[in-house]
Amino acid sequence: MPKETSExxxxxxxxxxxxxxxxxxxxxxxxxxxxxxxxxxxSLSQHFDVIVPEHPGYGGSDTPDWLDxxxxxxxxxxxxxxxxxxxxVHLVGTSLGGWIAAEIAVxxxxxxxxxxxxxxxxxxxxxxxxxxxxxxxREELIRNLYHxxxxxxxxxxxxxxxxxxxAYAKNQLASAKLGWHPRLYNxxxxxxxxxxxxxxxxxxxxxxxxxxxxxxxxxxxxxxxAQLHVIENCGHVPHVERADAxxxxxxxxxxxxx
Numbered sequence: 001m002p003k004e005t006s007e008x009x010x011x012x013x014x015x016x017x018x019x020x021x022x023x024x025x026x027x028x029x030x031x032x033x034x035x036x037x038x039x040x041x042x043s044l045s046q047h048f049d050v051i052v053p054e055h056p057g058y059g060g061s062d063t064p065d066w067l068d069x070x071x072x073x074x075x076x077x078x079x080x081x082x083x084x085x086x087x088x089v090h091l092v093g094t095s096l097g098g099w100i101a102a103e104i105a106v107x108x109x110x111x112x113x114x115x116x117x118x119x120x121x122x123x124x125x126x127x128x129x130x131x132x133x134x135x136x137x138r139e140e141l142i143r144n145l146y147h148x149x150x151x152x153x154x155x156x157x158x159x160x161x162x163x164x165x166x167a168y169a170k171n172q173l174a175s176a177k178l179g180w181h182p183r184l185y186n187x188x189x190x191x192x193x194x195x196x197x198x199x200x201x202x203x204x205x206x207x208x209x210x211x212x213x214x215x216x217x218x219x220x221x222x223x224x225x226a227q228l229h230v231i232e233n234c235g236h237v238p239h240v241e242r243a244d245a246x247x248x249x250x251x252x253x254x255x256x257x258x
Contacts, residue, residue, distance in 0.1 A: 002037045002045070002052070006060070009080050015060035017052040020045030023113070023258070024086045027052045028077070030095030030119075030237075031133065031175040033059035033167060040243040047251055048090065053080065055100070057174035059167050070096075070122070070178050070186060074103035081111050090254050094118040094239055095211065096175060096184070102219075105200075106192040114257045115196060116250055117219060118203040119211050119236050121184040123193075125218045130184055131210040134176055138168065147207040147235040184211075193222040199257035200226040203249055205234030205241070227253070 002019035017037055025048035027034075027041065034054045044050050054061045055073060066072060077100065081089060089112050093101030098120025105115050121130065133141055139156060146152045179185075200223045204216040213230065220226045229249045231238045238246045 002041070002050075009076070009083050012056050012064045012076070013062045014056060015054040017041075018050065020048050020050045022048045023088050023090060023254075024049045024051060024084075025090040025092060025254075026077075026081070026086070028091070028093035028097030028100050029055065029058075030097050031171060033171045035059055035164075035167060038240065038243075040239045040247050043243065043247040044250065048254075051084070051086075053077075055097075055174070057177070058171050063170075063174070067174075067177070070099055070103050073100045073178075074107055077104055078108055078111075087111050088113045090114045090116070092116040092118070092250060093120065095236065096121055096179065098122065099179075099184070099186070099189075102189065102193065102196070103186070105196045105198065106189070109195075109197045112198045114254050115198050115200045116203065116253065117200070118238055118246070119205065119208055120202075120215070120219065121179065121211055122186060122189055123215065123218060123222070124182070124185045124187070125212075125214050128212050128214045130212070130215075132183070133210060134172070134180065134183075144209040145236045146241055147205060147233050148241060151241060190222050193219070194224060196223050196226075199253070201249070201253040202226055202228045203238055203246065204228065204230050205236060205238050206230050206232050207234060208236045210236040229253075 002017040057063045098117040099122030143152045202216050216228050220228045234242045
């Protein structure tokens with residue numbers, strides 16, 4: 001099980017989970033936060049020092065006055081990497097966390113060894129609309145995250161505590177602040193993705209209703225040498241829905257690239 005701490009960086013206190021040993025793997029979560037240590041994290045921790053912060057504005061972390069854009073989080077995590085004295089980092093981000101990871105990498109790859117973006121928002125593909133998580137109900141959102149609706153049914157059947165609903169509302173508010181307009185992308189990001197200078201893996205589910213599959217090849221065309229790995233019968237959360245396939249893809253890629 002991970003060690004869970006509350007740590008302050010530049011005056012912002014964030015919740016952080018960490019377990020494993022080896023090269024550091026920094027995982028940046030999506031808009032749902034990081035309330036639990038999930039099976040894929042445990043699997044990755046058998047190979048890496050897995051570090052899972054909860055973003056400023058989300059879950060058990062503070063909401064700082066300076067938080068306005070995804071770029072703010074990118075600079076924040078560059079400071080976190082320095083404060084934790086990390087180097088040779090394998091940076092992995094999913095959905096909104098993938099967007100943050102891409103924004104980190106275009107700014108500074110010095111401390112990174114690899115980059116993995118899973119179902120990342122952050123760019124716009126003409127003629128391929130994203131799903132609108134801000135307009136979906138909680139049930140619609142959960143159903144649209146999964147290809148396998150039995151997993152959605154299981155998630156919906158879980159009892160919802162007041163604390164969980166408060167965290168959901170906090171996370172939605174933070175995501176809206178960061179990605180309301182333009183909807184979940186930075187129109188300037190494509191201009192700078194060529195600056196990413198580390199081996200990059202893109203992971204996508206073939207039935208992603210939130211960030212449809214064409215976003216994967218679009219990212220691939222913009223990041224030099226990027227590889228695209230598509231997981232079949234999978235929705236927007238490969239790390240949850242197809243955890244074994246996700247972990248294998250990430251570990252194999254890092255093994256080849258390192």
